[in-house]
Amino acid sequence: MLERKQVPMLATSLAFSHQLLEEVIQKGDHVVDATMGNGHDTVFLAGLVGEAGKVYAFDIQNQALQTTQAKLLQKALIDRVTLISDGHENIKNYLGKNEVIQAAIFNLGYLPRSDKTIITKPSTTLQALRVLCSHLGKKGRILIVAYYGHDGGLEELHQVENFCQKLPQDEFQTLTYRFLNQKNQPPILFCIERKG
Ligand code: SAH
Numbered sequence: 001m002l003e004r005k006q007v008p009m010l011a012t013s014l015a016f017s018h019q020l021l022e023e024v025i026q027k028g029d030h031v032v033d034a035t036m037g038n039g040h041d042t043v044f045l046a047g048l049v050g051e052a053g054k055v056y057a058f059d060i061q062n063q064a065l066q067t068t069q070a071k072l073l074q075k076a077l078i079d080r081v082t083l084i085s086d087g088h089e090n091i092k093n094y095l096g097k098n099e100v101i102q103a104a105i106f107n108l109g110y111l112p113r114s115d116k117t118i119i120t121k122p123s124t125t126l127q128a129l130r131v132l133c134s135h136l137g138k139k140g141r142i143l144i145v146a147y148y149g150h151d152g153g154l155e156e157l158h159q160v161e162n163f164c165q166k167l168p169q170d171e172f173q174t175l176t177y178r179f180l181n182q183k184n185q186p187p188i189l190f191c192i193e194r195k196g
């Protein structure tokens with residue numbers, strides 16, 4: 001009897017966010033990690049943009065910058081990354097006027113195993129999204145991994161969803177990816193894509 005080939009199960013929101021980034025990022029691109037956290041996404045993005053590319057990585061906690069810097073040094077990827085100790089709502093201060101950003105990722109919520117009161121907030125998240133949408137290249141994508149189990153998380157989730165829903169269809173398409181029957185509020189993914 002023929003053996004069935006191995007197939008993967010549905011990707012988690014986190015894994016799917018990386019698939020969606022990988023499809024559109026090329027060597028030399030400029031991209032943004034809006035919430036560095038433990039540096040996992042920064043390292044992933046730094047690998048995709050290559051030596052000629054650039055990653056802008058933001059966080060407001062020193063711990064995040066230190067952890068991320070150590071990971072980048074260890075993997076010899078620091079040369080293409082700008083670590084920024086500032087809120088992503090100030091992103092426009094770091095980008096050139098006409099600079100094209102091909103992709104960006106947000107991990108909303110608090111930094112695991114750290115201060116649970118330092119969280120992303122709806123107004124600053126939306127401010128960063130507005131700026132990033134205005135710099136997003138053709139077929140560029142913004143991924144938002146929304147953790148919402150903490151206080152204020154649901155409000156942020158709703159505001160992000162509302163923002164995505166209202167983007168003009170002639171310029172952007174947006175989607176959400178979520179598991180419907182899982183315990184412990186796994187994160188919900190949003191993707192904003194600029195039309196080509
Ligand atoms: N909840 C996710 C991780 C989120 S980390 C998980 O469980 O894997 C979110 C990061 O965003 C934190 O490191 C936090 O310091 C950072 N952050 C909060 N507000 C920010 C802001 N305005 N600009 C940039 N980073 C911010």
